[in-house]
Amino acid sequence: MPQIHPKAPKWVVDLNNPPLPKSKNSGIVDPPGFPSSAQSTSKKHNATKNQPRQPQTPEEMDTLKVKKAWEVALAPVKGLPMTAIMMYMSGNTLQIFTIMTVWMAFKNPIMGLLSTNQAFARFxxxxxxxxxxxxxxxxxxxxxxxxxxxxxxxxxMGLLPTTRSDWLAWEALREPTEHAVSAL
Structure with a gap:
């Protein structure tokens, strides 16, 4: 233990001499077959301390890579609920927020489809x-x-041509779902 000068501040003395840990003995006996946490952690520590970690076999590495690849494959669907809620909340009118959400809803999957092999190249x-x-x-x-x-x-939003009148000039136009009336 290092010698501390008698004029050293209290915090230096406390830093070099930490208090003893409090025992967790509450007076309650452990159930049969369940040793106390202090005993079990010391046994685990000794067991892992004596055995060095074994290097993984190529089969185990392939298994881990495939599991990670499954996580990457399911990642696009994790953001779908939030995207769907944002699109629902933005309404059906042409506004900048609606246009941006629709743009991102098309851009991200298309970029993901184009980079499929790159996404899995590391696995x-x-x-x-x-x-x-x-x-x-x-x-x-x-x-x-x-x-x-x-x-x-x-x-x-009504932007997809889904009726005959969208394609043929002699057909009657669709009835609009909304009408805008200007105020004075």
């Missing part, structure tokens, strides 16, 4: 290439689902 190896095919297919399906949310939005 791919010679031994697990066949295991990543269903993962990539699910990723593409999730991106198409995200794209479908954008299509739903532009359809609800």
């Amino acid at each position: 791919e190896s010679e031994t697990n290439r066949s295991q990543l095919i269903p993962v990539k297919l699910l990723y593409v399906a999730m991106q198409l689902l995200a794209l479908a949310v954008g299509i739903w939005k532009i359809n609800s």
